[in-house]
Amino acid sequence: MDADRAIARLLREHGRTYAEEAGITLRDKPAPLYQLLVLTVLCSIRIRASTATAAARELFAAGLRTPRAMADSTWQARVDALGRAHYVRYDESTATALGEGAALVLDRHHGDLRRLREEADGDPEKLGALLREVPRIGPVGAGVFCREAQAVWPELRPYFDERTLATAAELDLPHTPAGLARHVPPEDLARLAAALVRAGLAGEAAEDLRAA
Numbered sequence: 001m002d003a004d005r006a007i008a009r010l011l012r013e014h015g016r017t018y019a020e021e022a023g024i025t026l027r028d029k030p031a032p033l034y035q036l037l038v039l040t041v042l043c044s045i046r047i048r049a050s051t052a053t054a055a056a057r058e059l060f061a062a063g064l065r066t067p068r069a070m071a072d073s074t075w076q077a078r079v080d081a082l083g084r085a086h087y088v089r090y091d092e093s094t095a096t097a098l099g100e101g102a103a104l105v106l107d108r109h110h111g112d113l114r115r116l117r118e119e120a121d122g123d124p125e126k127l128g129a130l131l132r133e134v135p136r137i138g139p140v141g142a143g144v145f146c147r148e149a150q151a152v153w154p155e156l157r158p159y160f161d162e163r164t165l166a167t168a169a170e171l172d173l174p175h176t177p178a179g180l181a182r183h184v185p186p187e188d189l190a191r192l193a194a195a196l197v198r199a200g201l202a203g204e205a206a207e208d209l210r211a212a
Helices: 003-014 030-043 049-061 067-072 075-084 091-109 114-120 124-131 139-149 162-170 177-181 186-201 203-211
Strands: none
Touching: 003 186, 030 049, 030 067, 030 091, 030 139, 049 075, 067 091, 075 091, 091 114, 114 124, 124 139, 139 162, 139 186, 162 186, 177 186
């Protein structure tokens, strides 16, 4: 199977972004960008992605969709929302990290992550460094945010972190950001990055694609 056909199949079978799974309609607006940050915090520990997205949906259903709402919520309310999604073992520390992260976004960026974007001035490495100031987010988490945010922040494109590039190599696909970007329109880059993550997690699916 040539690269174009393989990537088309990847997008068809696995091309749902994690923001979409978490119920986030991603736009370059303060609330959805903050919701993506929350999802990033939830994904930044060793836990199933499906559990992280379910936890995000529970937090948002509880009204915690903005940094102000998160900061004003009680620690117990955050723990309870995480518990409803079976986000256990890490629920208490994550509830603390979410509260501290909301306070940082309010104090440092006035509740608007577009200010973080402006501070990075188009430099993905600087953006990653700024993201890592948020409690719980490390290099892997910064990669999660940038993979998804490239859908609305074009200066990040094409963004594929080491994890996605390693999966692309295993599937005999181009395994540089530029090489992958040649096979999809810019608006599909975030979907392709998510598809590679999902294929890497679904080992049998990746084997099927490679065999085809």
